[in-house]
Amino acid sequence: MESQRVTQTSTILTTKKRRLLTHEGRWGLLLVSPYLIHFIVFVVGPLIASLYFSFSQYDMLNPPNWAGLENYEKLFNEPLFYKSLWNTLYFAILFVPTQAFLALLLAVALNQKLKALKLYRMAHFIPVISSWTVVMYVVDAIFNPRFGMANNFLIKLGLEPQRWLNDEQLVIPLLVLVAVWKGVGYMMVIYLAGLQNVPNELYEAAEIDGAGTIKKFKSITLPLISPTTFLVIVLSTITTFQAFEQIYVMTGGAADITEAGGPNDASLVLMLYLYREGFSFLHMGYASAIAWILFIILFLLTLLQLWGQKKWVHYN
């Protein structure tokens, strides 16, 4: 039986050179074909199409016209593009470290043996599953400049009321605050999984050697969960660059698309800019160019992170 199989595989190996695909290869291809078809039709196709559109004038209602580098030229001369790029980066700079840090803090706290632990974990996960529209109502109850609790509180303390989301300086930090509140539960769960993979023996050994809580955290926990931290940072970076719905809803885009990204374009991020140009103004070619620039930026950022990980991420 055993030897039979060995001879079978060896004959396959010899015929491999002659045929393009082995029997097993065909099977393999067949088994992945549903995904492959999906991938080619719905991912590769649109990708190529959008690359073509980015070099043409395309209003969706008429066939695209080849325009060469015109869209990219316009893009690099457009102050609004740089402003939205900066807004996106600003958002990321505030969001990524804050969320990672808070998620870790929460995960460590909820990795203890506390009473009603499941309840705490669940409580932190509720914002994750709520829709942005619902979140917007909660945020409005707090930060509405006229009726909100935040301003009532400030007034009671004898301080100046703020315009919150209508304030050019405050809008991005405030959006980040809400995004962290909504997203931290998800990252916390990832961290919890990471924490639970740290072998207990290491802590026990360290205790015998007389290490304190902080020392244990610094020398055991942090290095061992560094792959998780890496994952969290890459994931949050990608989320910020794709942030759309939150800003769209919270800055009033649902009522009027031209309002989204306000006040005075202070929260206009790349995705919103892309959406507005493409779907409201029918500059699909230009919007495709923005999309490709966005892709290149994200690609470079991820490469940078992958390169950087060698310095601080430890895989066993």
Added chain:
Amino acid sequence: MKQHKSFSILLSIILVMVIFIAGCSSNSSTTDNESSNENDTSNSEEEQVTINLGFYSGGESDEKMQELIDGFMEKHPEIKVTTQSAPYGQFFQKLDTQIAAGEAPDIWLSDGVLVMKYAERGAVKDLTEWVNRDLNKEEYYGLEFNEDTNGKYWGVPQGIQIGALYYNKDLFDQAGVDYPNEDWTWEDLKEVAAKLTIDASDKKPGDEGFNSDNIKQFGLTFFSITEGWFPVLKSYGGGILNDSLNKSIINSDENKQALEWMVDGMSRGIITDPADLKSFQSSMAVFPSGSAAMRIGIYARVLAANEAGLNYDVTVLPKGPDGERFSPVIANSWVINDSTSDKKAKAAWEWIKYWATEDEVQKEWAALGEAVPVKKSVANSEVFLNASDKPENREAFLESFDFAGTLDTNAVWSEWVAKFNEHAQRAFLKESTIDEALENADKDIQEIVDEFYKE
């Protein structure tokens, strides 16, 4: 042999999956027009023509539309109508991609401000010949609002929105002020509005310690182009584009005067500024919630005001300094897909005729209270004028047709409106001067218009 068999089983499973996936993608269109399959078969048998009709809607109007379509099919057994509808935002977002994919409905309901967007990009049919042949133009409101600068008709109105001045009678009574009348100028309005403005500590403008940053009740609320700055600019003699809709005329003294009127009102707390509006769930909510004594509003706003149970009425919009008046119009219209076959286009035109000419259809639709009826005879009849709901003075909407005009709508309307809003808001919030705002808006809008019309 055995392996072969399992291989072919797997192959058929995958085939089924592929068909399923393919089915999913076309699924959305079959749910849109549930009866399309059945129509296709009957189509070949009886020389029937099937048209797909798209419209944006909400619950109640959806039902009524279906009723009217059923009535149409009874009258025209040779035409089958399948429908697709969605809420406003989704409808137009989907429509653009549908047109791109050649899958758009044969006929659809277009927002009045978007007709030219489709017309000038060649997405809808020129209806001039048919309009001239089949419709007596004298009988309708709003046909001229779908006419382009070359006199071509691109759509036939489904319902008309026209602006008027709404006022809350209770708030006027409380302040002991006379209701607005037809002789008012914008200056008169502001004077009265000041008397109706109340800050958080119940002080009025002019009282000592009045805080214009914390207003409880505004004299006037306005926002957006339609229900705000455009009618004011126009009645001051200004405007955005020239008659051929390809040159900006923004940087003018008239516009400056009008903007000064607005900015002054806003800085005194009498008129809602963009920051004030943000503190409401929606800009439209200010008047129905009783937080403003007056508003500039189109006809459809009676729905929200009635729902809120306001004691209110309407009158024509005030005059400018030279006695000029202007009322903004949006003629939501039926348009026919340019790439549809002649046969289907003809059937679609039958629907338009049915909609516009049949009194019964017009009355049924008018009863929903969403728009001023297109047919003058119906608009001037009891059905519209003496509807049981408020406002009492519905004639005001009809009188406004004497000085009505479109919003300078051209192919790039949404784009230039966004630019103007941006600059105007800066002036409204005193982040820039009025001169700067007009100058920049003029430059940016000319650029947008040039880009589209350069060829």
